[in-house]
Amino acid sequence: MAARGGRMTSRLQADGGRLAQMPVQTKNPLVMLGNAARLVALIRQEKVSIVHARSRAPAFSALWAAHATGTPFVATYHGVYKARSGLKRWYNAVMTRGDLVIANSDYTREHILAEHGIDPAKVVTIPRGVDFDRFNPSFVTANRIEDLRAAWGIAPGDTRTKILLAGRLTRIKGHLTVIEAARRLAAEGRRDFLILFAGDDQGRTGYSEELAQAIAAAGLQEAVRIVGHCDDMPAAYLLADFALLPTTVPESFGRAAVEPQAMGRPVIASNHGGVTETVLDGVTGWLVPPQDAEGWAAALGRAIDIGPGKRGEMGQAGQKRARQLYSAEAMCAATLAAYERVLEARRG
Template identity: 30%
Template sequence: MKIAIVANTAWYLYNFRLNLARALRTHGHELVFISPADPYAAKLQEAGFAHRHWPLSGTGTNPVSEIRSVMALRRQFHAEKLDAVLSYTPKGNIYSGAALFGRPSVLLPNISGLGAVFSAGGPLAALVRGLYRLVISRRAAHVFFQNEDDMAQFIAAGIIEPDRAERLMGSGVDLQRFALRPLPSATRGEVTFLLVARLIPEKGIPEYVEAARALRVQGSRARFQLLGAADEGRGLSLAQIRAWQDEGLVDYLGTSDDVPTVMAQADCLVLPSYYREGVPRSLIEGAAMGRPVITTDTPGCRDVVDPGVTGWLCQPRSAESLRQAMQEFLDMPAAQRSAMGARARERAVRLFDESAIIDRYTSALLHHARDARRGA
């Protein structure tokens, strides 16, 4: 089969879907990545895969521009003569479905969180919900969801029938790359918290900084790190992040293609998100490395944590609730923190193994391709 993997950035495809493409290639399939070009498009090509540029604005809402993006994607699909499309991210899912109307290709969208639009509600949320209903109900062969809340919402709204919906435990994690590592505080004493995310307010960055400030006032010597790209268009400027660093509240690490090495230097992964997440990749990666997790009691985030066993759930938008959870971690003896990390690793192996996720894709592709051939 010839399969396209579609998303709104090449960065996303390289970091989250490269292993899936490699596995599908070992099964004899031909793969092509489709996304707007960015520096990671070259990395996909260096890995031996074709990449096709798709003109798309990640946050644009101009109707004329968006229709042009759909038509450009439709032309890409026609030129590639695809058997199947695996789509990701809201625009990737909706526009892939629209571009495939009238074509026999199998469409398998992945709903990896519903994003800020669904969290905010309003007319735009209603529009996106209507587009999902139009595209997925009529065009998708099967839909993967990364958390139970999103799947239940789509089924209840009549967007998808239960027999065409399936829950996957996030994107999965490479258990060899993100191997169990000892907590550094066990030997050096000083505890390090790490937040890995796109640096936008919805990920809980301001709450993280305020919790760090409160712990500093109490005399804590813990380190509070941030890893991720700043998004100047979403309310957190690089200047603001630098100001927090100059104040001594956080250490900004920039971005990295070697996330395991950064995580190995941390003791606890934090993500106080109120974004409508799928299952946050950074949290399951941290858990796989034996890091306890502190995150919010929100869809997707709560799926990563067994509260009190592998980490904590705090209230969204509450710096105080986050501070309390971080203080509990700081108050634990080193041996208890390590034991919690070991339980986090065990849970990650049981629930988030990337190879199991890839197996589900392989099975779904074979099943629906067989059905498509029968119906041809």
């Protein structure tokens, strides 16, 4: 692997991988050319069969190196990249200039075809995988859940329905819609829920302060809590009765909707983007129009009222489906099959 390094380096090496460290994240043309030269040498030295780029800036160096060595080039298109100008569209299109494009959802695939006008046969959908060794209810001890409950100040005898919105504190995650929906429930006299916002503000203190003010203004200090960054998301999902993904803009895939399902928890999610592929409305969760506070209030009330038995059935359905479609093993097998397709086409 060629990358600049990071927190996953030790895991890569522990799994037997090797890292060729270089500043692949750069957009400096001269550094990009240097990276391309390093990659050419690496491709020839290691007798690389396929070059696979997973981000736009590194894709330029990778594409140049692939062309220079006659090596097939594959790219994974991870998101719906915005293009407000022809130059930006050209920049984004680097991901489509190889032998094959891998889209992380059908939603992303449709965007690629509409945005870049390439041959549909060159674009395949391979959903992202979830680590089921980590997101496995059987592997989470009761102590981990109790430690999290204590850290978040939830009393052992608190019988309210626990609802988790996991994700960084940024406006596009839809926290304000949930606060307004919770206000509507409270106005009906409901006190049977506790909503937990788990995520880091990553320096966006203005937004986290805005959330705190909105919670206070709605009188929801006892019903909605900002609990901060969480290092143990599997335990967090088991602590919760169901999860939320109220994004205001479409997610290209929405792993935050798949992970709670892997842990046996239903999800209420915004009805747009790749999430419409990962959440089956009424079966593994519910889909609600984004930023529709009234709709979200109704969905929250419905999810609370059906009780733990029905939520458990939905959670089991979601867990089974997630394991079938979104395992890391399934993603790797589909990727290897895509590689073989490219190599066969080159040999042909």
